[in-house]
Amino acid sequence: MPKLIRLMPLNIYNRLNIPNKNSPIPQKHGEFIYSFLKMNSIKKTLETGFGYGCSAAYIISATKSTHIVIDPFEKSQWKNIGLHNIKKLNLSKFLRFENDFSYNVLPKLLKEGIKIDFAFIDGMHLFDYIMLDFFYIDLLLNNNGYVLFHDNQLLSTNLIVNWIKKNKLNYTLIKEDSCFVLFKKIKADVRKWDHFIAFYNCKKEEKTLKEKLRELKARIKV
Numbered sequence: 001m002p003k004l005i006r007l008m009p010l011n012i013y014n015r016l017n018i019p020n021k022n023s024p025i026p027q028k029h030g031e032f033i034y035s036f037l038k039m040n041s042i043k044k045t046l047e048t049g050f051g052y053g054c055s056a057a058y059i060i061s062a063t064k065s066t067h068i069v070i071d072p073f074e075k076s077q078w079k080n081i082g083l084h085n086i087k088k089l090n091l092s093k094f095l096r097f098e099n100d101f102s103y104n105v106l107p108k109l110l111k112e113g114i115k116i117d118f119a120f121i122d123g124m125h126l127f128d129y130i131m132l133d134f135f136y137i138d139l140l141l142n143n144n145g146y147v148l149f150h151d152n153q154l155l156s157t158n159l160i161v162n163w164i165k166k167n168k169l170n171y172t173l174i175k176e177d178s179c180f181v182l183f184k185k186i187k188a189d190v191r192k193w194d195h196f197i198a199f200y201n202c203k204k205e206e207k208t209l210k211e212k213l214r215e216l217k218a219r220i221k222v
Protein backbone atom coordinates (compact mmCIF):
# COMPACT_ATOMS: atom_id res chain seq x y z
CA MET A 1 0.00 0.00 0.00
CA PRO A 2 2.62 2.69 0.87
CA LYS A 3 4.44 1.90 -2.39
CA LEU A 4 1.26 2.49 -4.37
CA ILE A 5 0.49 5.73 -2.57
CA ARG A 6 3.93 6.95 -3.63
CA LEU A 7 2.97 6.16 -7.22
CA MET A 8 -0.13 8.33 -6.96
CA PRO A 9 -0.19 11.25 -9.41
CA LEU A 10 0.62 14.33 -7.41
CA ASN A 11 -2.02 16.78 -6.35
CA ILE A 12 -5.20 15.26 -7.81
CA TYR A 13 -7.20 16.86 -5.02
CA ASN A 14 -5.48 20.24 -5.22
CA ARG A 15 -6.08 20.46 -8.95
CA LEU A 16 -9.85 20.10 -8.54
CA ASN A 17 -12.24 23.01 -8.28
CA ILE A 18 -14.21 22.25 -5.10
CA PRO A 19 -16.35 25.26 -4.06
CA ASN A 20 -17.85 23.38 -1.11
CA LYS A 21 -15.48 21.02 0.72
CA ASN A 22 -18.36 19.18 2.42
CA SER A 23 -19.82 17.79 -0.81
CA PRO A 24 -17.17 15.52 -2.30
CA ILE A 25 -15.31 12.66 -0.72
CA PRO A 26 -12.27 13.91 1.24
CA GLN A 27 -8.75 13.56 -0.14
CA LYS A 28 -7.81 10.56 2.02
CA HIS A 29 -10.86 8.63 0.77
CA GLY A 30 -9.91 9.41 -2.81
CA GLU A 31 -6.41 8.14 -2.12
CA PHE A 32 -7.80 4.95 -0.59
CA ILE A 33 -9.94 4.33 -3.70
CA TYR A 34 -7.01 5.08 -6.00
CA SER A 35 -4.68 2.67 -4.20
CA PHE A 36 -7.31 -0.05 -3.96
CA LEU A 37 -8.09 0.05 -7.69
CA LYS A 38 -4.41 0.08 -8.63
CA MET A 39 -3.57 -2.73 -6.26
CA ASN A 40 -6.31 -4.91 -7.71
CA SER A 41 -5.77 -3.84 -11.35
CA ILE A 42 -9.45 -3.00 -11.69
CA LYS A 43 -10.63 -1.42 -14.93
CA LYS A 44 -14.43 -1.53 -15.37
CA THR A 45 -15.94 0.96 -12.95
CA LEU A 46 -19.14 2.87 -12.21
CA GLU A 47 -20.40 5.33 -9.65
CA THR A 48 -23.68 6.89 -8.62
CA GLY A 49 -23.33 10.54 -7.57
CA PHE A 50 -20.78 12.52 -9.58
CA GLY A 51 -21.04 16.00 -7.98
CA TYR A 52 -17.70 17.78 -8.26
CA GLY A 53 -16.14 14.67 -9.79
CA CYS A 54 -13.71 14.15 -6.95
CA SER A 55 -14.14 10.38 -6.56
CA ALA A 56 -14.33 10.03 -10.34
CA ALA A 57 -10.97 11.85 -10.68
CA TYR A 58 -9.29 9.31 -8.39
CA ILE A 59 -11.04 6.35 -10.02
CA ILE A 60 -10.14 7.32 -13.58
CA SER A 61 -6.58 8.31 -12.62
CA ALA A 62 -6.14 4.80 -11.24
CA THR A 63 -7.77 2.82 -14.05
CA LYS A 64 -7.31 4.97 -17.18
CA SER A 65 -10.38 3.12 -18.45
CA THR A 66 -14.03 3.92 -19.07
CA HIS A 67 -15.76 5.03 -15.88
CA ILE A 68 -19.55 5.35 -15.92
CA VAL A 69 -20.87 8.16 -13.73
CA ILE A 70 -24.52 8.91 -13.04
CA ASP A 71 -25.89 12.22 -11.76
CA PRO A 72 -29.12 14.00 -12.74
CA PHE A 73 -28.10 17.29 -11.13
CA GLU A 74 -24.64 17.88 -12.59
CA LYS A 75 -25.81 20.88 -14.59
CA SER A 76 -28.56 22.29 -12.36
CA GLN A 77 -26.88 21.94 -8.94
CA TRP A 78 -23.19 21.41 -9.63
CA LYS A 79 -22.80 23.83 -12.57
CA ASN A 80 -20.96 21.13 -14.53
CA ILE A 81 -17.98 21.59 -12.21
CA GLY A 82 -17.45 17.81 -12.09
CA LEU A 83 -17.22 17.64 -15.87
CA HIS A 84 -14.81 20.62 -15.91
CA ASN A 85 -12.65 18.98 -13.23
CA ILE A 86 -12.32 15.77 -15.23
CA LYS A 87 -11.50 17.81 -18.34
CA LYS A 88 -8.87 19.79 -16.43
CA LEU A 89 -7.14 16.53 -15.51
CA ASN A 90 -7.28 15.49 -19.17
CA LEU A 91 -9.39 12.44 -18.31
CA SER A 92 -12.61 13.22 -20.20
CA LYS A 93 -12.00 10.51 -22.80
CA PHE A 94 -12.46 7.91 -20.05
CA LEU A 95 -15.72 9.35 -18.74
CA ARG A 96 -19.17 8.08 -19.69
CA PHE A 97 -21.46 10.62 -18.07
CA GLU A 98 -25.16 9.77 -17.65
CA ASN A 99 -27.24 12.86 -16.95
CA ASP A 100 -30.17 11.08 -15.28
CA PHE A 101 -31.32 9.44 -12.06
CA SER A 102 -29.57 6.19 -11.21
CA TYR A 103 -32.93 4.43 -11.08
CA ASN A 104 -33.31 5.16 -14.80
CA VAL A 105 -29.71 4.60 -15.88
CA LEU A 106 -28.82 1.38 -14.05
CA PRO A 107 -31.58 -0.75 -15.64
CA LYS A 108 -30.59 0.72 -19.02
CA LEU A 109 -26.96 -0.39 -18.48
CA LEU A 110 -28.20 -3.83 -17.52
CA LYS A 111 -30.12 -4.06 -20.80
CA GLU A 112 -26.98 -2.95 -22.65
CA GLY A 113 -25.16 -5.94 -21.16
CA ILE A 114 -22.61 -3.80 -19.28
CA LYS A 115 -20.49 -5.66 -16.73
CA ILE A 116 -18.36 -3.95 -14.08
CA ASP A 117 -15.70 -4.89 -11.52
CA PHE A 118 -16.09 -1.96 -9.13
CA ALA A 119 -18.95 0.32 -8.14
CA PHE A 120 -18.96 3.30 -5.82
CA ILE A 121 -22.36 4.14 -4.34
CA ASP A 122 -22.46 7.83 -3.40
CA GLY A 123 -25.66 9.17 -4.99
CA MET A 124 -28.93 9.88 -3.21
CA HIS A 125 -28.51 8.74 0.41
CA LEU A 126 -32.09 7.81 1.15
CA PHE A 127 -32.55 4.17 2.15
CA ASP A 128 -34.71 3.18 -0.82
CA TYR A 129 -32.41 4.89 -3.35
CA ILE A 130 -29.27 3.24 -1.98
CA MET A 131 -31.02 -0.13 -1.95
CA LEU A 132 -32.07 0.32 -5.55
CA ASP A 133 -28.54 1.37 -6.55
CA PHE A 134 -27.18 -1.76 -4.88
CA PHE A 135 -29.86 -4.01 -6.41
CA TYR A 136 -28.87 -3.06 -9.95
CA ILE A 137 -25.16 -2.81 -9.24
CA ASP A 138 -25.27 -6.35 -7.90
CA LEU A 139 -26.67 -7.46 -11.27
CA LEU A 140 -24.00 -5.52 -13.17
CA LEU A 141 -21.12 -6.70 -11.00
CA ASN A 142 -18.90 -9.58 -12.12
CA ASN A 143 -18.01 -12.28 -9.61
CA ASN A 144 -14.89 -11.13 -7.73
CA GLY A 145 -16.03 -7.55 -8.27
CA TYR A 146 -16.31 -4.96 -5.50
CA VAL A 147 -18.93 -2.51 -4.26
CA LEU A 148 -17.96 0.41 -2.05
CA PHE A 149 -20.53 2.35 -0.02
CA HIS A 150 -19.86 5.86 1.20
CA ASP A 151 -21.33 7.43 4.35
CA ASN A 152 -21.78 4.39 6.56
CA GLN A 153 -22.38 6.83 9.43
CA LEU A 154 -25.87 7.33 7.98
CA LEU A 155 -28.43 4.86 9.27
CA SER A 156 -29.81 4.47 5.73
CA THR A 157 -26.47 3.21 4.42
CA ASN A 158 -25.72 1.21 7.54
CA LEU A 159 -29.02 -0.65 7.33
CA ILE A 160 -28.32 -1.77 3.79
CA VAL A 161 -24.82 -2.81 4.83
CA ASN A 162 -26.35 -4.91 7.61
CA TRP A 163 -28.86 -6.43 5.22
CA ILE A 164 -26.06 -7.45 2.85
CA LYS A 165 -24.02 -8.94 5.71
CA LYS A 166 -26.94 -11.07 6.85
CA ASN A 167 -28.68 -11.86 3.60
CA LYS A 168 -26.33 -11.63 0.64
CA LEU A 169 -24.15 -14.54 1.52
CA ASN A 170 -22.39 -14.34 -1.84
CA TYR A 171 -20.70 -11.15 -0.61
CA THR A 172 -17.80 -10.96 1.79
CA LEU A 173 -16.95 -7.88 3.85
CA ILE A 174 -13.49 -6.51 3.03
CA LYS A 175 -13.44 -3.24 4.98
CA GLU A 176 -15.78 -1.29 7.21
CA ASP A 177 -15.42 1.94 9.12
CA SER A 178 -17.77 4.79 9.92
CA CYS A 179 -17.41 6.10 6.41
CA PHE A 180 -16.56 3.36 3.92
CA VAL A 181 -17.86 -0.17 3.53
CA LEU A 182 -16.31 -2.41 0.93
CA PHE A 183 -17.78 -5.76 -0.12
CA LYS A 184 -16.51 -8.33 -2.58
CA LYS A 185 -18.94 -10.43 -4.59
CA ILE A 186 -17.52 -13.91 -4.32
CA LYS A 187 -20.07 -15.93 -6.28
CA ALA A 188 -23.56 -15.85 -7.76
CA ASP A 189 -26.55 -15.37 -5.49
CA VAL A 190 -27.82 -18.75 -4.28
CA ARG A 191 -30.64 -17.65 -1.97
CA LYS A 192 -33.84 -19.66 -1.99
CA TRP A 193 -36.87 -17.69 -3.24
CA ASP A 194 -38.12 -17.03 0.33
CA HIS A 195 -34.78 -16.42 2.06
CA PHE A 196 -34.79 -13.60 4.58
CA ILE A 197 -32.71 -13.08 7.71
CA ALA A 198 -33.86 -10.27 9.97
CA PHE A 199 -31.23 -7.56 10.04
CA TYR A 200 -32.91 -4.73 11.86
CA ASN A 201 -34.45 -4.48 15.28
CA CYS A 202 -36.17 -1.19 16.16
CA LYS A 203 -35.85 -1.80 19.90
CA LYS A 204 -32.14 -2.41 19.52
CA GLU A 205 -31.80 0.79 17.50
CA GLU A 206 -33.69 2.80 20.13
CA LYS A 207 -31.27 1.45 22.70
CA THR A 208 -28.31 2.39 20.55
CA LEU A 209 -29.58 5.94 20.16
CA LYS A 210 -30.14 6.20 23.92
CA GLU A 211 -26.61 4.93 24.48
CA LYS A 212 -25.29 7.49 22.02
CA LEU A 213 -27.17 10.28 23.81
CA ARG A 214 -25.76 9.14 27.16
CA GLU A 215 -22.25 9.15 25.71
CA LEU A 216 -22.77 12.62 24.26
CA LYS A 217 -24.04 13.99 27.57
CA ALA A 218 -21.07 12.47 29.37
CA ARG A 219 -18.69 14.10 26.89
CA ILE A 220 -20.33 17.52 27.27
CA LYS A 221 -19.90 17.28 31.08
CA VAL A 222 -16.15 16.63 30.59
Ligand SMILES: C[S@@+](CC[C@H](N)C(=O)[O-])C[C@H]1O[C@@H](n2cnc3c(N)ncnc32)[C@H](O)[C@@H]1O
Nearest residue numbers: 024025049051052053054055073101102123124
Ligand atom coordinates in the same frame (compact mmCIF):
# COMPACT_ATOMS: atom_id res chain seq x y z
C1 LIG B 1 -22.18 13.27 -2.04
S1 LIG B 1 -22.46 13.83 -3.66
C2 LIG B 1 -21.31 12.90 -4.59
C3 LIG B 1 -19.91 13.36 -4.43
C4 LIG B 1 -18.93 12.76 -5.42
N1 LIG B 1 -18.82 11.32 -5.22
C5 LIG B 1 -17.57 13.40 -5.28
O1 LIG B 1 -16.66 12.81 -4.70
O2 LIG B 1 -17.42 14.55 -5.76
C6 LIG B 1 -23.99 13.04 -4.05
C7 LIG B 1 -24.41 13.21 -5.50
O3 LIG B 1 -25.53 12.38 -5.77
C8 LIG B 1 -26.28 13.00 -6.77
N2 LIG B 1 -27.62 12.39 -6.83
C9 LIG B 1 -28.74 12.73 -6.14
N3 LIG B 1 -29.75 11.91 -6.48
C10 LIG B 1 -29.27 11.05 -7.38
C11 LIG B 1 -29.83 9.97 -8.11
N4 LIG B 1 -31.12 9.61 -7.96
N5 LIG B 1 -29.03 9.27 -8.97
C12 LIG B 1 -27.72 9.62 -9.12
N6 LIG B 1 -27.14 10.63 -8.45
C13 LIG B 1 -27.90 11.34 -7.61
C14 LIG B 1 -26.26 14.48 -6.37
O4 LIG B 1 -26.53 15.33 -7.45
C15 LIG B 1 -24.83 14.61 -5.86
O5 LIG B 1 -23.98 15.08 -6.86
